[in-house]
Amino acid sequence: MGGSTGFVIDIRSVYKVFVPQGRNGQTAHVALQDVTLRIPEGRFVCLVGPSGCGKSTLLNMIAGLIRPTDGTIWYKGRPLDGVNTDVGYITQDDNLLPWRTLQQNVELALEFRGVPPNERRRRAAEYIARVGLAGFEHHYPHELSGGMRKRAALIRTLVYEPSVVLMDEPFGALDAQTRILMQDELLRLWEGSGKTVVFVTHDLVEAIALSDEVVLFSRSPGTIKRVYPVPLGRPRDVFRVHAHPQFPDFYRTLWEELRTEITDLGQERRPV
Amino acid sequence: MSAVETELPRTESDPRAYAEALRIRVQQEALLRARQERLRTAWGRLAFAAGVLVAWELASGRVMDEFFLSRPSAILTALWEMVRRESLLYHLQFTVLEALAGYALGAGSGLLAGFGLARWESLYRVLEPFIVALYGIPRIALAPLFILWFGIGIASKIAVAAVMVFFIVLINTVVGVRSAPLPLLQVARVMGASEWDLIRKVVFPAATPFIVAALQITIPQAMIGAIVGEFISANRGVGHLINRAAGFLDTAGLFAGILTLLWVVLLMNHSVTALGNRWMRWNPRVRSSPEGM
Numbered sequence: 142m143g144g145s146t147g148f149v150i151d152i153r154s155v156y157k158v159f160v161p162q163g164r165n166g167q168t169a170h171v172a173l174q175d176v177t178l179r180i181p182e183g184r185f186v187c188l189v190g191p192s193g194c195g196k197s198t199l200l201n202m203i204a205g206l207i208r209p210t211d212g213t214i215w216y217k218g219r220p221l222d223g224v225n226t227d228v229g230y231i232t233q234d235d236n237l238l239p240w241r242t243l244q245q246n247v248e249l250a251l252e253f254r255g256v257p258p259n260e261r262r263r264r265a266a267e268y269i270a271r272v273g274l275a276g277f278e279h280h281y282p283h284e285l286s287g288g289m290r291k292r293a294a295l296i297r298t299l300v301y302e303p304s305v306v307l308m309d310e311p312f313g314a315l316d317a318q319t320r321i322l323m324q325d326e327l328l329r330l331w332e333g334s335g336k337t338v339v340f341v342t343h344d345l346v347e348a349i350a351l352s353d354e355v356v357l358f359s360r361s362p363g364t365i366k367r368v369y370p371v372p373l374g375r376p377r378d379v380f381r382v383h384a385h386p387q388f389p390d391f392y393r394t395l396w397e398e399l400r401t402e403i404t405d406l407g408q409e410r411r412p413v
Numbered sequence: 414m415s416a417v418e419t420e421l422p423r424t425e426s427d428p429r430a431y432a433e434a435l436r437i438r439v440q441q442e443a444l445l446r447a448r449q450e451r452l453r454t455a456w457g458r459l460a461f462a463a464g465v466l467v468a469w470e471l472a473s474g475r476v477m478d479e480f481f482l483s484r485p486s487a488i489l490t491a492l493w494e495m496v497r498r499e500s501l502l503y504h505l506q507f508t509v510l511e512a513l514a515g516y517a518l519g520a521g522s523g524l525l526a527g528f529g530l531a532r533w534e535s536l537y538r539v540l541e542p543f544i545v546a547l548y549g550i551p552r553i554a555l556a557p558l559f560i561l562w563f564g565i566g567i568a569s570k571i572a573v574a575a576v577m578v579f580f581i582v583l584i585n586t587v588v589g590v591r592s593a594p595l596p597l598l599q600v601a602r603v604m605g606a607s608e609w610d611l612i613r614k615v616v617f618p619a620a621t622p623f624i625v626a627a628l629q630i631t632i633p634q635a636m637i638g639a640i641v642g643e644f645i646s647a648n649r650g651v652g653h654l655i656n657r658a659a660g661f662l663d664t665a666g667l668f669a670g671i672l673t674l675l676w677v678v679l680l681m682n683h684s685v686t687a688l689g690n691r692w693m694r695w696n697p698r699v700r701s702s703p704e705g706m
Contacts, residue, residue, distance in 0.1 A: 206599050230603040232596050239696065240618040249614070250604035301604070 148215075149305055149337045150180040150203060155212035157198055171362035172198050176212075178356060178365060182304075185331065185338045187348035189395075190358025190366075191402050196341045198363070200307050203339065204230050229303035233310045235294035237282040243293050244269065244278040250301045268296035272326060288319040292326065299330060305337045312347070324350055324379045332376055345395050349373065350382040355395060360402045369395065483664040491665035492672065495654070501673065508639050508651040509677060511567050515574020516635035520628060523579045527586025528612075537587065548580040556641050565646045574638030578631040585627035589620030622696060625689035632681045636674060 157173040172195040180186055188196040201207045202214055205225035214221045237246045247265040256264070269275055272292040282290055291312065298306065312320045324347060331338060342348050348355045348371075355369045372387040382388060466485045473484035495501040530537040556573045563569035593616045601615050643652025651670050658666030 201599075204599070204603050206602070224602045226603060226605040228603060230600055232600060234596060236594070236597050236600050238597070238615065238618065240621070240693070249601075252614070253601070253605040253607070253610050298604075 147181060148179040149182045149217055150178070150339070151215035152176055152178040152199070152203075153213050153215065155199070155202065155209040155214060157195065157202070157207070158210045159198075173209075174362040174364050176363065176365055178368075180337060180339065182337055183335045184354065185352045186340065186354050186356060187352035188339065188341045188356045188358065189343060189345060189348050189399065190363065191360045191399070192343060193361050194358040194402075195361065195363030196358055197309050200230075200309050200339060200341055203305075204228055204307055227303060227305065229298035229301070229306040231294055231298050231306065231308045231311045233313050235282070235290040237290060237293055237297070239282050242279045242281055243274060243285065246282070246293055247297045247300055249297060254301060264300055268300045271330070272296055287315055288322065291315060291319075291323055295323075295327065295330070303336070305339070308338065308340045310341055310343070313342070313344075320347075321379055327351070328377060328379060345392060345399065346382065349388065349391060349395070350377060350379045357395065357398055358402075366398065366402070480662070480664060483668050487665040488668045488672065491663070492669040495666070495669055501651075501654070504649055504651050504654050505673060505677070507567060507649045508636075508643065508674075511570035511639035511642065511650065512574050512635045512677075512681075514567075515571040515638055516578055516631065518571065519575035519578025519635065520582045520631065522575070523582030523627075524586055524624065526579075527583045528590060530583075531587045531590035532612075544580070544583065548584065552576050552580070553637070553641050556638070556645055560642065560646055565648075570639045570642035570647070570650070573642040574635040577634040577638035581631050581634065582624070582627045585623045586620060589623030590616055592623065593619035621692055625685075625692060629682065629685050629689065632685060633678050636678050636681075640674065 155173055155176045156171070158169050159172050160169045161167040176195075176199065188199065190196050198207070202209055203216070203221075203225065205221050205223055216225060216227070238249065241249065244262075244265055247269060248261045251261040251264065266275075266278070269278060272295065274289060274292055274296075277285060277289065282293070285293065294311070312323050315323060328351065338352075340348075340351060345355075352371055355371060357366045357369065358364065359366045369391075372391055373382070373385050469482070470484050470486060473479045473482045479487075492501070530540065553573075555576055556569075559572040559576075560569045563572055597615060597619075598611060601611055606614070639650070640652040640655075643650040644656055647653045651673055655667055655670035658664075658670060
């Protein structure tokens with residue numbers, strides 16, 4: 142079948158139905174409904190939408206951690222089956238291993254992938270230096286600040302050079318200033334790398350500052366409402382994204398669209 | 414010139430140097446305070462122990478009948494007598510051997526079974542009520558049964574000690590293994606971890622606080638198992654010594670036996686704590702724990 146479409150990620154009419162865990166007698170619910178999305182190589186794409194719209198679910202499916210109930214996800218020309226170890230996956234919590242030092246955490250994926258120790262150390266040191274964490278190699282995660290931990294989580298994934306990086310609200314828990322610094326850091330690491338990034342956020346400013354395209358989801362059951370190309374050029378200055386002449390109009394468009402999804406919750410609830 | 418400046422003329426010269434001097438002074442004071450605190454605690458402990466011993470020595474024969482209470486000096490003499498004549502070390506070696514072997518057996522099998530059950534969900538669900546029921550038995554009640562099965566030698570005492578340890582380690586291991594957060598496991602899988610990688614590098618370290626706690630809790634338990642086994646039937650071991658001293662109405666000998674056990678358990682506890690601290694250098698809560706005496 143159509144493998145050679147030129148898209149790294151090719152999601153074709155995917156549905157996901159969940160049965161809530163834990164309690165008996167709960168009704169299954171539709172998390173994603175007929176989602177079709179094609180992402181070309183090297184693109185930075187943001188998924189935004191109201192909470193509970195299934196955007197994280199979609200990310201988990203691209204990572205191969207859960208399967209679609211119906212439909213197929215094609216990854217680099219092949220239908221996904223099982224865990225997708227070709228991607229990098231960065232979650233909202235930094236998920237560093239608390240019993241490993243910074244350096245050991247950064248080396249973890251390389252260990253899993255059978256990279257010899259010398260090479261591991263060299264590559265880890267390179268990335269640690271790139272994000273300004275040199276000198277903290279032997280610190281445990283609890284000895285690092287929130288921003289440092291987030292940098293560590295970032296490079297721990299980038300260190301094995303995945304061509305596709307999935308990010309699930311990675312900066313959501315950070316304070317406003319650290320978040321902007323991390324966005325800047327991410328863009329500097331990404332620009333020119335040719336990597337494809339799928340980034341889940343509910344922060345519209347973040348989506349505009351970072352991405353090439355914003356994919357807007359409707360509320361549950363999640364469907365794609367529209368895909369907006371971001372009218373800002375590159376390279377971007379995340380510190381001054383508000384000052385960009387195109388920013389206000391684009392932000393307003395996105396916000397109006399999202400607002401209807403958040404506010405008129407009552408209307409679409411049909412009586413059963 | 415405002416009032417504030419005249420009150421603090423030092424700041425006019427060089428605020429930065431002054432701040433540095435302040436910083437050093439505060440730091441030194443804090444260190445000194447911490448040392449004094451430690452010293453005070455140590456002296457307090459010493460004073461408490463000495464006070465109890467002196468009060469005991471004085472009360473015995475005056476306030477209370479020495480027959481029931483004995484007295485520290487008599488206990489020390491009895492201890493010395495035991496070491497000299499009855500070879501305390503000879504008896505001690507059996508008790509320690511039983512406790513240690515039972516501990517190793519119970520902890521080892523508890524760990525293995527715990528890991529197996531935690532990874533095999535459906536089997537655990539089937540067995541859970543049975544495990545809880547067995548755990549609920551006062552395990553000491555099994556001692557006569559084990560003596561029936563394994564005889565009056567050390568094997569039965571090892572078995573009692575092992576069963577004292579097994580269930581606690583088993584249950585803690587299951588809880589520990591399940592404490593590994595799912596997102597952590599998922600991230601590791603995407604990173605390319607094999608099942609074995611996951612167990613060795615994620616699940617096991619995540620479970621260590623629970624396992625170390627179980628290993629600490631169960632040390633006295635193993636000793637209880639060995640001693641109770643010896644109480645019921647034995648011709649060797651510290652439990653036997655204590656039992657015999659009781660038979661001869663030798664209160665001092667009885668206390669001497671108890672004192673010996675106290676030291677052995679303290680020593681074992683200390684080694685496991687040291688081991689645990691080394692395993693868990695990463696854990697801020699464990700690191701701040703008191704470092705013994």
